[in-house]
Amino acid sequence: MINRESSLVQQAYVAIPFSRTMAVMYLLVHYDVALRITIFYFAKEELNCRFVPVFPEAFEPVRVPFQKGLGQRFQQPPGTGIDLGFFELDDLSKPSPGEDVFPLVISAETCMLPHSSDEHVDDPTQSTSAHMQITQAILEKNGNSFQAKVIRQILWVDGVRYELREIYGIGSSAAAEGFDDSDPGKECVICMTEPKDTAALPCRHMCMCSECAKTLRLQSNKCPICRQPIEELIEIKINSTH
Structure with missing residues (x-):
């Protein structure tokens, strides 16, 4: 299991001036490690976690290197935003069905590059970093601006692709799915004595201790x-600190 706190990018959001004639979006990202951030709009994933824009005429991907530092914030440079008036609102608010194209893709690559100025990506598909975090999001209109909503996160580590998923029953993720993880609900729902430490897949409910889970597999398997x-x-295994 990969803890969400280990993410390269801790938080991402967008702030977009919006008018009837022009909606130019600039991205803001919070980070605390040395990395290169590449921004794609309407991009699809290809082999080896490479992403390709499907509308290159509307936006040229931007890659910006940064040195390590705590609590830093990246704001997309002026002149490198995208005119959202080029797209329908319905296309911005959901992935393209069947093609797996997301309106917003943020690629954060770990790197040892020195700090330098902004650069456009001549061909963002030619190289793949050893370690990357990919955030795929949709754009929802919120008043006079748009807000990014994260749909999927991917980790690429030494040539292996991992897709981050919530485990329901750990912390705040449980409440969102209607499963109460607060005290006294930290015990196995079967024996009601041992702490829960086992999740069922593919539903991802962590609600049992390991012994009860093994017994359940031999019985109902549900x-x-x-x-x-x-x-x-x-x-x-979760280390609890009190």
């Missing part, structure tokens, strides 16, 4: 929370 069939069990 998640006790949602009743979906269990394809795999994953044991997650």
Whole structure:
């Protein structure tokens, strides 16, 4: 399991001046490691976690290197934004069905490059960093601006692709799915005594201790929370600090 706190980019959002004639978007990203940030609009994923813009005439991807530092903020340079008036609002608010094209893709690559000025990407598909975090998002209109909503996050580590998923039953992620993880709900829902440390896949409910989970696999083989069939069990050890 990969802890979300280890992400290269801790938070991303957009602030966009909006008018009837022009909607130019500039991206802001918070980070604390040495990296290169590449921004794509309407990009699709290809082999080896490479991303290609499907409308290159509307926006040229921008790659900007940064040195390591705590609590830094990257703001997309003036003149490198995108005119959202080129697109329909419906296209901005959802991925393209079937093609897996996302309106906004942020690629954060770890690097050892010195700080330098902004640069456009001649061909962003030619090289792949050893470590990357990819954030795929949609753009939702919020008053006179747009807000980015993260849909998927991908980690690329030494040539292996990992897709980040929430485990329901750990912290605040549980509440969003209607599963109460607050005290006294930290015990296994089956034996009600041992701490829960095992999640069922693919539903991702962490609600059982390892022993009860093994027994359940031999009996009903269904998640006790949602009743979906269990394809795999994953044991997650959490260090609690009091």
